[in-house]
Amino acid sequence: MAHQPERPQEYVCEQCHAVFAGTVHGDPPDHSYTPPDECAACGGSGFVEIQNYPSMRD
Numbered sequence: 219m220a221h222q223p224e225r226p227q228e229y230v231c232e233q234c235h236a237v238f239a240g241t242v243h244g245d246p247p248d249h250s251y252t253p254p255d256e257c258a259a260c261g262g263s264g265f266v267e268i269q270n271y272p273s274m275r276d
């Protein structure tokens with residue numbers, strides 16, 4: 219349910235809410251993901267893991 223191993227970790231930009239796939243490091247099953255250095259849309263550097271992103275904020 220919560221875990222979808224074939225799907226990359228996604229991150230949400232805290233400023234403009236654009237979604238980016240994380241950069242993968244290592245090989246399965248020990249791979250990990252890191253967020254982009256900066257948002258390609260707004261240049262922001264703050265990202266939240268999509269599963270921690272409040273989808274019902276409003």
Ligand SMILES: [Zn+2]
Pocket residue numbers: 231232233234235236257258259260261262
């Ligand atoms: Zn952004």
